[in-house]
């Protein structure tokens with residue numbers, strides 16, 4: 001069985017009760033003997049929590065899962081990480097004041113504008129609850145991002161950019177910014193936003209405990225690896241390194257894993273300019289749907305990048321088709 005072998009090799013499973021048929025008891029019975037570490041999702045991408053939160057709504061079906069599992073796992077000496085999904089948040093995005101908008105004004109459903117201090121504080125409060133009430137070793141903050149360069153063009157983002165940079169218009173599109181030579185200023189603002197969002201949450205965690213905190217960078221050939229992460233998603237290694245000392249490299253989310261040496265070398269060529277920066281900090285890998293075919297390649301990448309952990313899921317999340325078309329801007 002794939003999961004067992006990957007855990008046996010040292011991979012760290014990401015456990016989301018919505019995405020698995022395993023219960024925490026099943027997991028411990030099956031893998032308790034061999035497991036060294038586990039990552040438990042605490043806040044889902046729907047905005048609900050798997051513990052009784054004083055801040056966010058709990059998922060009715062799994063309102064005790066995270067807290068109970070984290071307790072048992074740490075009691076057994078298993079290194080336990082919590083994962084919180086960021087501004088992919090179906091609950092919070094219902095509030096019209098916080099909705100993410102595309103260039104041109106259309107709402108991006110299920111996403112919250114990341115450029116909102118009120119949301120930073122909300123996420124900080126959730127992270128702080130986890131640090132305070134559980135004995136986890138670290139927290140992964142995932143989905144702190146813009147889904148594509150065409151977002152976010154909500155009124156708040158446009159207004160603050162116009163006043164910060166003396167831009168002549170308060171109602172503009174991505175095309176306007178390109179035509180007016182403002183795109184670099186706009187992109188820098190987005191990188192600062194994701195950095196400051198991360199910083200706010202990290203600071204709240206560290207106020208409770210000095211936990212290991214990781215934040216994500218999406219690296220895919222279809223979005224030019226680090227370049228696309230920066231230009232589309234606002235996830236820039238240099239900026240993010242100002243907020244955390246451990247980065248989570250989510251590799252090949254939208255494309256097939258490299259199968260040949262040539263494909264793998266292409267990946268290394270892309271990564272090479274970032275190796276010295278990566279060497280200054282810690283990194284771990286994150287892989288959706290890791291299996292035994294991909295695993296040896298993941299290990300090679302781990303060795304090359306000096307990655308501490310390989311976090312993995314059994315399959316793609318249910319939101320995968322929507323995420324993929326949004327991030328790659330397919331058919332929209």
Ligand SMILES: [Zn+2]
Pocket residue numbers: 099100101113114115152153154155156157
């Ligand atoms: Zn916005």
